[in-house]
Amino acid sequence: MTLTAFLEQLESNGSKVLETVCAESRNPCIGWLLNRNKTYGVETAEDIFTDAVLILWQNAQQGRIKPSDTQVQTYLMTTCRYIQNNQIRKTPMEADFDKLLTELADQNQDERLDKEVYLNRLEWALEQLKGNCSIIIKGFYLEEKSLEDIAKMCGLTYESAKSLRFRCFNTLKNLFFGKK
């Protein structure tokens, strides 16, 4: 599958195209990784492949991949090689988040927050949101959809969605920080 076909199908049926990509590229990539590094087990190679698919998906979502005749498998192998060469064992968002935790602790001369405790609480707070609040926050912050699209999904006007976004965001923060 070429990157052009991947981007087109991602637009129309994101989940299905990821299944196709994994089915086509998993074994060649894992075999290639194992061949390249004899110390790897299958599990490590599978983890690297998963991260490579995740990076492919993120870059496509953020418009960093341009349509071309390059095969998705080639893109994934290049990404696997990058991960392998740089010994990267964290995905981009996790790496940024770790960096931010350290920066804030240094800046405020506080103890560094525990990442897992923080994220578990955030996940819990997110699960408490219901109805349109859940759709708007997840759509805007997690799926990075535009407020116009979210408004259409919820059957709201743009202004209502905008107003609700701030209200729901504050609700989420209050849940997280334990405020009423």
Added chain:
Amino acid sequence: MEFTDKDIVQLENFWKGNISEADRLALENRFETDLEFRKKAGELKLFTEGLKVLKEREMRKHIKDINTKLPPFDPPSSTNWLKIGIVALAIALAAFAVWFFTIREEVQPLSPMVAAYFEPFEPLGFKMGEDSNQRLKEALSMYAEKKYDKAIPLLQNSFIETKDSMPLFYKAVSLLAVGKSSEGQSVFEQMQYSSSYPIFRDASQWYLALTYVDTQQNEKAANILRGITKGGYKSKADDLLKKL
């Protein structure tokens, strides 16, 4: 202190780099001077980045689930080598069967009657010494040692090289010797008339008759044998004719 909606939008745009130069400078100045604002902004950024990490983890889990549903990766192992070995053996057996039931049929031993009369023609060329080229010498050397399988391609190459009918004649005799009577037959059919060496023309008639006998074309064989009325093959020809 609590952020207003406007503060949140401005900070989000700042982090995305989607802000005017004047607003950026104003915000950076506020970070320097208002430590409470800077701390709260940091917390807000951590919060929104945390949401993205959650999304990333969810997506990672989704990709892992897709991979889990796929057949497990089967690394090359001794089991695979065993499979490859079995397949290779099966192919070898199949090739042997093809050879045994098809190609081999053409290399039947000469019929007892032909075998009783067949004698390889003396390798005259081998005695030609410096007059023959190296390839022909080597070919006739193989022929003299009755290594016909090796001699046949060498004689063929020598014929292509020299366009001389001598190596062709020895090739035909070699073919007959290894039981490829039909192949030898077509060469002798030509040579009985066209060879530039009379000795090979006469011998070609005799060997041609043998190939006919070997391929059960006795009538054709008899016609040829009746035509051998002189020379070294006459007595043999008469004898064979009586047995047909």
